[in-house]
Amino acid sequence: MNITERIIARAAGKQSVAPGDAVFADVDCAMMHDVSGPGVIKVIERLKKEGIEFNGVWDPDKVWIAEDHFVPSAEKASAENTAKLSKFTAKYGIKKHFKYGLGEYGICHTLSHEDAMVMPGELYVGGDSHTNTTGALGAFACGLGHTDMAYVMFYGRMWFRVPETIYFKLNGRLGEHVMAKDVILRIIGDIGTDGAAYKAMQFGGEAVAAMSVEDRLTLTNMTTEAGAKNGIIEADQKVGEYLGQRGAASAAQKCGTADDIISPDADSFAEVHEYDISELEPLVAKPFSPENVVLVREASSVDLNKAYLGSCTGAKMEDLEAAARILKGRKVKIRTEVLPASISIFKRALERGLVSIFLDAGAVVGPPTCGACCGAHMGVLGSEEVCVSATNRNFPGRMGHIESQTYLASPMVVAASAVTGHLTDPRDL
Amino acid sequence: MQGKATKYERENIDTDVIIPGTYLKVHDHDELGRHAMEGIDPKFHSRMEGRSMMVTGKNFGCGSSREHAPIALSKSGVRAVLAPSFARIFYRNCVDGAYLLPVEISQDAYESIADGDELKISMAEQKVENITQGATYEIAPIPDLIAGIIAAGGLFRYKV
Numbered sequence: 001m002n003i004t005e006r007i008i009a010r011a012a013g014k015q016s017v018a019p020g021d022a023v024f025a026d027v028d029c030a031m032m033h034d035v036s037g038p039g040v041i042k043v044i045e046r047l048k049k050e051g052i053e054f055n056g057v058w059d060p061d062k063v064w065i066a067e068d069h070f071v072p073s074a075e076k077a078s079a080e081n082t083a084k085l086s087k088f089t090a091k092y093g094i095k096k097h098f099k100y101g102l103g104e105y106g107i108c109h110t111l112s113h114e115d116a117m118v119m120p121g122e123l124y125v126g127g128d129s130h131t132n133t134t135g136a137l138g139a140f141a142c143g144l145g146h147t148d149m150a151y152v153m154f155y156g157r158m159w160f161r162v163p164e165t166i167y168f169k170l171n172g173r174l175g176e177h178v179m180a181k182d183v184i185l186r187i188i189g190d191i192g193t194d195g196a197a198y199k200a201m202q203f204g205g206e207a208v209a210a211m212s213v214e215d216r217l218t219l220t221n222m223t224t225e226a227g228a229k230n231g232i233i234e235a236d237q238k239v240g241e242y243l244g245q246r247g248a249a250s251a252a253q254k255c256g257t258a259d260d261i262i263s264p265d266a267d268s269f270a271e272v273h274e275y276d277i278s279e280l281e282p283l284v285a286k287p288f289s290p291e292n293v294v295l296v297r298e299a300s301s302v303d304l305n306k307a308y309l310g311s312c313t314g315a316k317m318e319d320l321e322a323a324a325r326i327l328k329g330r331k332v333k334i335r336t337e338v339l340p341a342s343i344s345i346f347k348r349a350l351e352r353g354l355v356s357i358f359l360d361a362g363a364v365v366g367p368p369t370c371g372a373c374c375g376a377h378m379g380v381l382g383s384e385e386v387c388v389s390a391t392n393r394n395f396p397g398r399m400g401h402i403e404s405q406t407y408l409a410s411p412m413v414v415a416a417s418a419v420t421g422h423l424t425d426p427r428d429l
Numbered sequence: 430m431q432g433k434a435t436k437y438e439r440e441n442i443d444t445d446v447i448i449p450g451t452y453l454k455v456h457d458h459d460e461l462g463r464h465a466m467e468g469i470d471p472k473f474h475s476r477m478e479g480r481s482m483m484v485t486g487k488n489f490g491c492g493s494s495r496e497h498a499p500i501a502l503s504k505s506g507v508r509a510v511l512a513p514s515f516a517r518i519f520y521r522n523c524v525d526g527a528y529l530l531p532v533e534i535s536q537d538a539y540e541s542i543a544d545g546d547e548l549k550i551s552m553a554e555q556k557v558e559n560i561t562q563g564a565t566y567e568i569a570p571i572p573d574l575i576a577g578i579i580a581a582g583g584l585f586r587y588k589v
Contacts, residue, residue, distance in 0.1 A: 020572070022572040022573070022574035022575065035453045035454070035495070036494070038456050039456060039495075039496055039497075042456045043526075047585060052585055069453060070453070070454055074454070075454075077454040077455065078454045081454055081456075127494065128493075128494055129492065129493045129494040129518055131494075143494045143518055144494060144518065144521065145494050145495070145496040145518055145521060145522035145525070145526065146496040146522075146526070147496060147522065147525045147526035147583070147584060147585070148521060148522070148525050148584070150585075151525070151584050151585065155588075159574055159578075159584075161572060161574075161575075193441055193488060193491055194441070194487060194488035194491065194514060194516070197488065197514060197516065197517060198517050227488065227491060227516055227517065229517055289441065374445075374450035374453070374493070375445070375449060375450040375451060376450045376451055376453060376454075377451075380451075393443075393445070393492065395443040395445040395446065395492060396445065396446055396468055396469065397445055397446065397449050397450075397468045398445045398450070402449075402468050402469075
């Protein structure tokens, strides 16, 4: 069995499972945010009218809450939603509620690793499609809707169809101006937005073992854009150390070695795709799909109105460091918005001088939020605006007006393009 | 289940189009219904007049996990969506929340159904009858567990 199958089998109380099996499995950890949480509360209220009474969360210590999509409150409805969430967590004894403006908070898929909320080997579900991100910690991490999350709140379990696994064996090393974002864009460009539908995407090989934990998180984050049920990477001691530094002293014992990443069980994969990432060049996904992938150099005539560095995909510490290397001593030519993905990252960016670099370049630095990435608030696009963005989706209307255009790229490409005002390969700056 | 179908000849229709992100803060189901598909088709509600099914290209419902998407469609009168494939969370939300029936048909069946055709879906017999054209299409096999949840009328009815 591969790692996805091992975790599902363990959680389902079975010796083994095979792709295609439909099983009920116990949930180790569950997350809701300020969109899915109120949605779940709505389901619970509706069930009550139908005679199904909610008698409390199955295990409040296994549930955590993030406020990220509509914070700071965009208007009255979102203020009501966060208030509703606070009442819910207080009433049912959920202690881990990251609140905007109250200590550490941030985007849920960043807190999951940044604050060590999920451990290797766990079966983790979240009320958000990019829950896949957290699979880079060696967990089975999968997004669910409101009815399913309500069911988890009731019973602590959920049904899963065991997915076939597509294995991506990555060889070589990332070039100086190439990031993990370019790797996942290349893969989505090759297999398409339904290329991994209903399936697991596992990443391994020497290149993955050599990557930082945050690079790996970028890979798993956008498995959602290929339709995958989950993205996953075996956990090595780098993961143990990363989580250990964030307060999870026991994480290291749950992690294996680099060998687990380099040579996973070869018989357990439905498909294998091999890449030499040394050959990759900076890429963009053109509107209106993450699969419209071309070389940045082939799209350098595209003029831009805005550069956006934010979201669970492109505003981790290393993403900001990469962008700052480009922006240091330079000025931006277009609106440039930098939103670190959590307060802890914001604080480190301040301490290490990155915030000054962004401000000196002429960018604005804002609080963590999903706001503009999902076209909700805090910087949405107008009808004629064209944006280069370190985020994950560029469907029609994703970041604002239905006619606005978003080009998805790495933080380095976003920074280089901010300097010139058109799509720019960092090597050409 | 029987009704007339509205056809969208487009693949990868995503949740940002089915119900844009700005409405994620809305949890009133009727209001969500009023904004269904407003991203790509402002005439959606008039096109659904007297119809209860949608036929679309592959990977319908890709993108976010928002349950707002099947809710908005069901409140617009959509009782079934027929497509060659669905994005997984959208599919789960339809089945587990019992908002509408996602029906996987072949690419050929998708191509042959015309806008306005009268369709009859039989989950028990795993087939779709096109009454207008006098044709029959197979429904892709589904695991017993999913069939059980559909028959029970949603996940909470399947196991309470």
